[in-house]
Amino acid sequence: MRSAVVPDVAAIERQVRALITTGRFEDAEALLRPALASGSGPVALWKLLAAALRPQGRIAETRAIQEMLVAHAPGDFPTRFDLSETLLLLGDLERGWREYHYRYSLAHTAVIGRRVQAPRWDGRPVPGRTLLIHDEQGFGDTFQFMRMVQWAKARSGARVILEVNAQTLSLARRSQDTLGFDAIVARGTLPPPFDLHCELMSLPMALGLTLADLPGAIPYLSADPRRVAKWRERLAALPRPLVALVWAGRPTHFNDANRSLTLAQLAPLARPGVTFLSIQKGPAAAQAGDPPAGMSLVPLGDEIRDFEDTAAILSIAELLVSVDSSPVHLAGALGRPAWVMLPFVPDWRWLLARTDTPWYPGMRLFRQPLRGDWGSVMTAITAELARLVA
Structure with missing residues (x-):
């Protein structure tokens, strides 16, 4: 046998x-x-x-x-x-x-998990107590989930301290009335005493968030009027419409190869009468020095100091066209129009088979119909851009 x-x-x-x-x-x-x-x-x-x-x-x-x-x-x-x-x-x-x-029980994330010597808030009312809500992951995550601070404040009845990274601190602080926190501190500094804590991205679990709860009040962030005035003057002479561009995400992101493009791949978007603004940061920003033929592109990466500058530009431009990146979430939080280029299987937050997103009203999603097929995405966006210009 x-x-x-x-x-x-x-x-x-x-x-x-x-x-x-x-x-x-x-x-x-x-x-x-x-x-x-x-x-x-x-x-x-x-x-x-x-x-x-x-x-x-x-x-x-x-x-x-x-x-x-x-x-x-x-x-x-x-x-x-x-x-x-x-x-x-x-x-x-x-x-x-x-x-x-x-997420923080994995070998590669255990070292970045926050060790807080206080109970994690589980969504129950805790009037008279102090709740620390702290961000934890990327800038886009912070922009996306910051809206829930006001919901946690209402549900808990607690005094809320918000702790965010230094790069998003000023944007959050200016929106205190909207977000509803009582105090704000930068990550890495010593917060005031607190009784309970909750990671920003654990708020959905504590709140029992469903799709029906989204998007909440939009916008919940705003641009600095002084930065807006500065950038309005800087961009005043450029022909409109102004379309901000981001074609690559953070290179160290584990899924970056799946979500990022090169500027050359955006060549089909070029058309007379449209001024593109490169707000790309990181190594890919250098590509703005050699734009595709026929594309009127103004490289702004070196002039953008922080997210306050990005927010001001997004408040002036008619549209953002971007890969899945932090400026997308900033635009959404500001209530600004954005078209997002997504890979065939996107990050979880974009769901499946829809051209809109419950997170941000008015945002449009352009998905690869097949793995790696950015050409079809460019074709769809080019057609929509032609309608916008017309």
């Missing part, structure tokens, strides 16, 4: 990881399927199958595998976090926020 062939799991795992790293997701799936054909198999291979299916846009299948893995090993925190992002992408916020709580 012939014995069953036992697959070399370690060898398959090495090959699959190499394929996933190089974006060959279909090949990775094909290599995994025989080893998992019985419906059982090593957990490591099931995890890799989920990692191969998700970039293909097969989100329901991804969720089913992740649910199975979490049921099998509830203490597998990386898988629980992966499941959280899948649930949130699908719009299942209630469970998604609960699983998202595991």
Whole structure:
């Protein structure tokens, strides 16, 4: 009797990881399927199958595998976090926020988790107490979730101290009446005494946030009138409409290769009568020195000192066209028009298969119809830009 062939799991795992790293997701799936054909198999291979299916846009299948893995090993925190992002992408916020709580139980994030010697606020009223709400992740996350401070204030009945990074401090401070906090401090400084705390991105879990609760009052941030006056003078002689551009995100972001473009890829947007403003920062800003043929582009990156300058420019420009980046969330918080270029499988906050977003009224989403197909995105935006100019 012939014995069953036992697959070399370690060898398959090495090959699959190499394929996933190089974006060959279909090949990775094909290599995994025989080893998992019985419906059982090593957990490591099931995890890799989920990692191969998700970039293909097969989100329901991804969720089913992740649910199975979490049921099998509830203490597998990386898988629980992966499941959280899948649930949130699908719009299942209630469970998604609960699983998202595991974000600081991962090997690479444990070191940045805030160790606070006070209970975490769980959404219950705590009148007479002091609640510290502190930001935790990227600038875009801070802009997006800052709106919830006022909801936490109303729900808790507490005195609220808001702690944010220094780069967004002045924008938040100016909106104190809207955001409803009682005091504000910069991250890295010693806050006043407090009784409870909550991370900014744990507020949705504490508040039981649903899609129906969004967007809340818009705008909830405002630009500095003095900066607006300065930039209005700077841009006064430029032909309108003014369209701000951001084509690349932060290079150190784990998903940057999936979401970022080059300026050259935006060449189809060039058209007479439109002045593009490069508000791109970071290494990609240098590309503004060599714009595509026919594109009237004014590079502003070197003149932008901080987010106050960015907010002022967005308040003057007719439109922002951007990849998934912090200026998108700043524009949304300011209530300014923005068109967002999204990869085939976007970050969880953009949900699936919709051209709008519950987070920001009036914002438009332009999605890749196929993985890597930025050309179709450019075609769609070019047509809409022509209508806007007309």
